[in-house]
Amino acid sequence: MGPASQRAALVQAAAAKPPPGPEPHLQPPVVEVLSAEKSFANGTRALAPIDLTVRAGEFLTLIGPSGCGKSTLLKLIANLYEPTDGRINWWRGDFRKVGQDGRRLAFVFQDPTLMPWARVATNVRLPLDLERVPKPQATPRVAAALEQVGLGHAARSFPRQLSGGMRMRVSIARALVTEPNLLLMDEPFGALDEFTRNKLDDDLVALSWERKLTTIFVTHSIYEAVFLSTRIVVMAANPGRVFREVVIDEPMPRGDDFRTSSRFADLCRELSAALTDASIASQGKGAKTPCAR
Known part of the structure; x- marks a missing residue:
C-alpha cells in the first residue's frame, strides 16, 4: 500500500471510530514551560513569563501576529535558547533526559537546509x-x-x-x-503553494496520529492551525505572551471531509476572532517595545 493509500485508510478509520485512549488532560506532560521569559542583549523583550504544558500525543500549534515570539518560544522548547528567567521541563526533568529512549526530540526548520x-x-x-x-x-x-x-x-x-x-x-x-517522540516544526510549509501545503498537512496529521507523536507547530495560517491541531495557543506581542487557547476537539487523523465541514468553518471564525483580539492587545500594550519573531 502506497503512502496516499495508507493516509486515506487512516483518515477513513478515524472517521468511522475516534481512536481510543485517555482524555488529553490525563496524559503525562512532555514539555512544561514554567514562567519562562526571554530577553535579548539588544534590549528586545521577546517573551513575558509564559506557563504552558504540552501533554503526550497533543498536536499543539502556536499562532499569533508577527513579533509575538512564536519562534522564540519554540526555540526555548528545543533548548536552542535559554530562558532569561523561569525554566522548562522535558518529561518532568531537565534537558539531560532528552535523547533517552522514549524521550527523543527533533526540529524541522522553515527552510529544508539540505x-x-x-x-x-x-x-x-x-x-x-x-x-x-x-x-x-x-x-x-x-x-x-x-x-x-x-x-x-x-x-x-x-x-x-x-x-x-x-x-x-x-x-x-x-x-x-x-x-522522535517530540516533533518541533517552525513554519515548515509557509513558502509552499496552497495545494502542496494542504497535501503536506494531510500527510503530517496522519503521521503524527499513526506514530503517536507529540507535535508543537508554528504557523501564520488559520486554516492550517485548525486542520492540524488538537489545541491552538494564540499569542500576543509586545512582549510575547499567551493570549488565548482554542481546543479543536475533532477525531484524528483528518481529511477533506473536515476541511469542508461547517465545524471547520466555525472553528476558523473563532480562531480568526481570537487573532484579531490578540492583534489589538499587542498594539495596546507597549507597542514601542522591540519585538522578536
Missing part, C-alpha cells in the same frame, strides 16, 4: 551519522523514513532535482529517522 552536494538518502542519514549509528543499521531506518513521507523512490536524487515540497519532505524524513 546539503546540496549530497543525495537524499545521505541528507536523511545525517542525524544518525552524527550519533555514529553504523551504516548497516542506519540504512533501513533511512529507507523507512523516506517511505513514510512518500519519497522512497527519490533516495538517490540530489536536492536540486526536487520540488520545494519534496525538499521539505526530505527535511521531515530527516527528523523522523531519529524516531
